[in-house]
Amino acid sequence: MLVSVDPVYDPVSEESHKDPYPSYEHLREEFPLYYIARHDVWALSRYADIKNGLRDWETFSSAKGVELGSYVQFFGPGSIQELDPPRHDVLRKILAPRFLNKNVKSYEEMVRITARNLIGEFLQQEHVDLATEFTQKLPIATIFRILGIPESDLKWATKAGLQMLNRPPGESGPSPRAYELRAELVAYFESLVQEQQGGAYCDDVFGDIARAIDSGTMHLEEVQGLTLLLIAAGMETTTSLLGNIVHALGTGQVAGEDLASDQGEMSNTAIDEFLRFDAPAQWLARVTSKEVTLHGITLPTDSRVLMIFASGNRDPRAFENPAELVLSRDGSRNLAFGEGIHFCVGMPLARLETRVGIGELLSALPKFELNAAPVRYPSHVIRGYENIPIEIIR
Numbered sequence: 001m002l003v004s005v006d007p008v009y010d011p012v013s014e015e016s017h018k019d020p021y022p023s024y025e026h027l028r029e030e031f032p033l034y035y036i037a038r039h040d041v042w043a044l045s046r047y048a049d050i051k052n053g054l055r056d057w058e059t060f061s062s063a064k065g066v067e068l069g070s071y072v073q074f075f076g077p078g079s080i081q082e083l084d085p086p087r088h089d090v091l092r093k094i095l096a097p098r099f100l101n102k103n104v105k106s107y108e109e110m111v112r113i114t115a116r117n118l119i120g121e122f123l124q125q126e127h128v129d130l131a132t133e134f135t136q137k138l139p140i141a142t143i144f145r146i147l148g149i150p151e152s153d154l155k156w157a158t159k160a161g162l163q164m165l166n167r168p169p170g171e172s173g174p175s176p177r178a179y180e181l182r183a184e185l186v187a188y189f190e191s192l193v194q195e196q197q198g199g200a201y202c203d204d205v206f207g208d209i210a211r212a213i214d215s216g217t218m219h220l221e222e223v224q225g226l227t228l229l230l231i232a233a234g235m236e237t238t239t240s241l242l243g244n245i246v247h248a249l250g251t252g253q254v255a256g257e258d259l260a261s262d263q264g265e266m267s268n269t270a271i272d273e274f275l276r277f278d279a280p281a282q283w284l285a286r287v288t289s290k291e292v293t294l295h296g297i298t299l300p301t302d303s304r305v306l307m308i309f310a311s312g313n314r315d316p317r318a319f320e321n322p323a324e325l326v327l328s329r330d331g332s333r334n335l336a337f338g339e340g341i342h343f344c345v346g347m348p349l350a351r352l353e354t355r356v357g358i359g360e361l362l363s364a365l366p367k368f369e370l371n372a373a374p375v376r377y378p379s380h381v382i383r384g385y386e387n388i389p390i391e392i393i394r
């Protein structure tokens with residue numbers, strides 16, 4: 001039997017928030033295509049099925065949103081994550097060059113200084129919450145600077161961005177406050193773009209967008225989705241990766257020396273293994289644009305399907321001993337950055353922030369340990385930490 005009436009898995013349940021991995025294993029082994037009646041969605045959990053599905057964007061479309069409930073299409077027009085070609089490709093081309101590996105290198109100094117400044121603010125304390133003081137602040141300050149937000153507005157924009165993205169537990173959609181903040185941020189971003197239109201282009205994302213609007217490639221109303229996606233994609237996921245690493249250090253699951261193996265910094269291999277082991281974006285959805293048959297079940301057109309990246313990454317058909325974190329493993333085939341046309345634009349930046357951020361943290365705080373229970377980030381998609389209270393050992 002491939003369809004179960006038992007609640008084998010509910011992506012928004014308390015149980016999944018706590019630890020979804022037992023359910024993923026159950027799905028992979030017994031229900032590789034599983035119908036979740038409560039949300040009227042299907043779930044794919046095996047590595048090969050997810051990879052093939054993500055590569056076939058014509059069958060598994062992103063244009064009807066990649067989330068569940070009223071979070072679907074929250075970012076609005078211009079969010080390339082929720083577009084299919086040809087519009088997806090046009091807008092992605094505006095964004096992509098700035099985030100190529102060779103260009104991202106120019107941000108290293110800025111990321112390092114940001115990390116040092118953040119660490120400097122709590123270094124003398126005995127206790128600190130590394131989630132609120134470090135893992136959340138580093139990615140958002142970085143992406144905001146790359147967007148082109150003036151230093152004088154960084155504090156306000158950071159607070160507004162963090163609050164907009166916050167998802168109180170139990171709420172099935174964005175709060176009224178999240179909608180208000182979205183409107184404030186979008187109006188502000190549009191004004192920064194408009195200031196540059198007509199030729200005063202800065203060397204930042206707003207400059208790229210202003211140039212694209214002037215050339216007729218992009219519309220002003222698409223500023224909303226493109227910039228909000230960048231904030232969310234640039235912040236929540238990297239925060240989660242950094243938090244998972246910091247948490248592993250704080251509990252002793254890994255030792256600082258093992259992580260600082262590459263001239264005091266993390267190697268891409270170790271970063272990839274953390275991504276494989278606990279994918280920051282656990283899943284995202286697609287909607288079928290035609291009938292498709294998988295595991296003997298025919299899904300009608302317009303079926304929403306969750307692609308559970310995190311489950312694919314623990315599939316024993318793809319990775320040996322997948323439930324073990326093995327820092328030397330070549331986990332680069334993992335699905336944490338997606339696959340196909342929507343493959344993460346920010347991978348080089350995420351790796352840079354992690355390498356530099358964790359490197360700086362380890363050199364300033366070689367030893368620290370968790371001194372209270374950590375609190376999970378209140379999201380059913382992003383798996384990470386809201387609070388990581390630690391004690392600095394001197």
Ligand code: HEM
Nearest residue numbers: 080081233234237238241280336337338342344345346350
């Ligand atoms: C560890 C950190 C990160 C993880 C795990 C991650 C994960 C992902 C995943 C899974 C997707 C594919 C979405 C889909 O298939 O629907 C994606 C897309 C994307 N990511 Fe990332 N991301 C990370 C960091 C970043 C950063 C730092 C940026 C900033 C530039 C970024 C920008 C984007 C954008 C713009 C897309 C949409 C691409 C498209 O639809 O063509 N991400 N990311």
